[in-house]
Amino acid sequence: MASVSSESLAKALEFAEPKLAQASIELPKELFAVLEVLDANAGLRRALTDPAREAAEKASLLAQLLRGKVSADTEAIVAQLASTRWSSERDISDALETLGVTAVTAVAEQQDGPSGLAKLEQDLFSFIDVVRSNHELQRALDDAQAPAEAKSALALKLVPNASKASQALISQAVSAPRGLKPVTLVERFVELVAKRQQRWIASVTSTVQLSQAQLSRLETSLNKIYDRKLKLNATTDPSLVGGLVVKVGDEVVDASVASRVAELRRALAG
Structure with missing residues (x-):
């Protein structure tokens, strides 16, 4: 991600952080739903990343599209995302995915603190280990022709004791891998969970x-x-x-x- 997009993502994460403190699992689900709309609509992505458009105009465009369909917090987060500059169409979608994953980790953190994050990370690693060790599962989850609901149901059976937060990320990865293998996307999600865990560790050097x-x-x-x-x-x-x-x-x-x-x-x- 280019520096301009990285700065916009950092601003979006900073803007979203206060809203994550009391968020339920519905917030990331809504963010992922908006991501699905963006990924399916090239014209919308072009409009939101067009440097010639004013920030207020882009935010208003998304607000009109989402109003009444998502929560006020989701609408505000996405509008803020749209109001900043992006180097490419793909970057704004990737940023929205990062926000969704961050929201899921915040929900796990909010419920159980560092143990909630550890549980989330453990569930994701369990999914990765099971899929990596079974070629038939890999083919089934990688099948672009298979219904997303069916792949999600199969994936969740692989980690039967997964938390709701873990289920949300696993389902997202297998139903909308966005050009990646689902297990590769889950590995990326693990990196974001690990980064969130650093908020609970103070490294002191003397x-x-x-x-x-x-x-x-x-x-x-x-x-x-x-x-x-x-x-x-x-x-x-x-x-x-x-x-x-x-x-x-x-x-x-x-x-x-x-x-x-x-x-x-x-x-x-x-």
Whole structure:
């Protein structure tokens, strides 16, 4: 995905995040339904990615199409997606798929925190393992002529204890693989789930090993800052000289001497 599209996806994810906190499984299902409409309508994709069209015009176009058919949250997320710039028609569809998968993982996270995400990841891996080991299953799920409902039903039988979130992603992958093999698409979904799990891990790097008391105080502070119970992964790096580097998800807080020295060097270099 080109840089312009990557920036638009990042904006869409940031916009959607507050709405995911209370989302039900219906939100990602609606996002996937809109994706199906986009994938089936080349003219609509061209209109939404046309750089000559104003952002408000593109958002209004989708709003007219979706109003009354999806929830207000889904409509708002998709409208925001349409209002930004895209390098290709495919990119806006791929971004919508990413939003749908992210919404599913948020539902699993909301219900059971890190254990919900672990369960989702485990279910997806179980599906991948079963399908990868059976060529007949691969042929059945890859069959473009087979009804989507039939393939979805078969796929869900392979992971009988899958959570609702897992079922949603597996069904999406086999019914709408979008040019990929279903198992390959599920592997991509696993990557997004793993990225979401990083939100629950605080990687702490210090010059010397921190005491248990220091780690406990740091954990308490970080839990308050991020409003969730984080798991601390503590490592040492003598090159830091002093201070800490803390990474939670995509956020990095660098309070090390090494970072300040590097800043001074950059300033001196002009």
